[in-house]
Amino acid sequence: MIDLTKKDWDALYRDVLVKALQMTFTKDEKRKATQADRAREATQRVFDRYFRVRPPDVESIDSLRGYLVRALRSEQSNERNGEKAHKRIAEEAAVDTATAQGETRASPEQKNLERAQDEADEERDRRRLKALRAELAGDAIALGTLECIARDETEPAKQAVTLKCSVDAIHAARKRRDRARERVVAAERAAKAAQEAQDAQDLENERAREGSA
Numbered sequence: 001m002i003d004l005t006k007k008d009w010d011a012l013y014r015d016v017l018v019k020a021l022q023m024t025f026t027k028d029e030k031r032k033a034t035q036a037d038r039a040r041e042a043t044q045r046v047f048d049r050y051f052r053v054r055p056p057d058v059e060s061i062d063s064l065r066g067y068l069v070r071a072l073r074s075e076q077s078n079e080r081n082g083e084k085a086h087k088r089i090a091e092e093a094a095v096d097t098a099t100a101q102g103e104t105r106a107s108p109e110q111k112n113l114e115r116a117q118d119e120a121d122e123e124r125d126r127r128r129l130k131a132l133r134a135e136l137a138g139d140a141i142a143l144g145t146l147e148c149i150a151r152d153e154t155e156p157a158k159q160a161v162t163l164k165c166s167v168d169a170i171h172a173a174r175k176r177r178d179r180a181r182e183r184v185v186a187a188e189r190a191a192k193a194a195q196e197a198q199d200a201q202d203l204e205n206e207r208a209r210e211g212s213a
Contacts, residue, residue: 002058002059002060002061002064004061006157008061010155012061012064012065012068013043013047013154013155015065016043016046016047016065016068016069016072017039017040017043017154019069019072020039020040020042020043020072021036021039023039023042023072023073023076024036024038024039024042024076028118030118030122031118031121031122034121034122034125037149037150040149040152040154041149042072042075042076043072043154044154044174045071045075045178046068046071046072046075047068048171048174048175048178049071050064050067050068050071051171052175055067127188128181128184128185128188129146131184131187131188132146132177132180132181132184133146135180135181135183135184136176136177136180139173139176140163141163141165141169141170141172141173142173142174142176142177142180144159144162144163144173145159145163145170145173145174145177146177148162148163156170156171156174
């Protein structure tokens with residue numbers, strides 16, 4: 001792992017956070033806070049990933065910055081994978097009407113789809129946060145880091161002061177929090193898959209009944 005001063009680490013963290021904020025930027029006022037939280041969470045995850053993996057090919061601050069930005073893009077790609085179906089429908093519903101400036105206007109159908117997706121995203125985030133808090137029940141430091149993030153307090157050193165613990169304890173809590181988040185997402189996906197399987201089975205049973213009637 002490369003040796004950087006605290007000033008260098010802080011500057012690098014800010015650089016990567018700015019990049020994450022750019023990647024998650026939205027003009028929707030209702031989603032700005034949610035997207036900013038996602039950016040901060042993603043930034044923390046890629047730094048934690050670096051400290052966990054310690055890639056041997058990262059030998060300078062520039063190569064580290066590149067590694068972290070690539071990791072951010074990977075995070076964003078994973079997020080987008082879950083939204084491909086919606087995007088495809090929205091694109092098909094878009095009206096390709098050019099204005100004098102060469103811009104396009106979205107159709108009412110697309111606007112309704114985007115509004116519904118925004119509401120679904122917000123509901124999913126609230127549900128996941130509630131489940132994450134339940135997973136972390138009894139883990140005061142990990143829960144405390146969530147409160148710090150909500151107050152825009154993202155740097156480990158500042159969180160350590162607020163929570164009256166060591167920076168190492170903050171890093172350890174972040175790892176526990178990330179593992180808890182993975183469990184939450186995995187449980188959510190398993191429940192969705194089980195529901196889809198049940199729906200498919202119900203449909204098959206219905207068809208079988210209709211065929212025998």
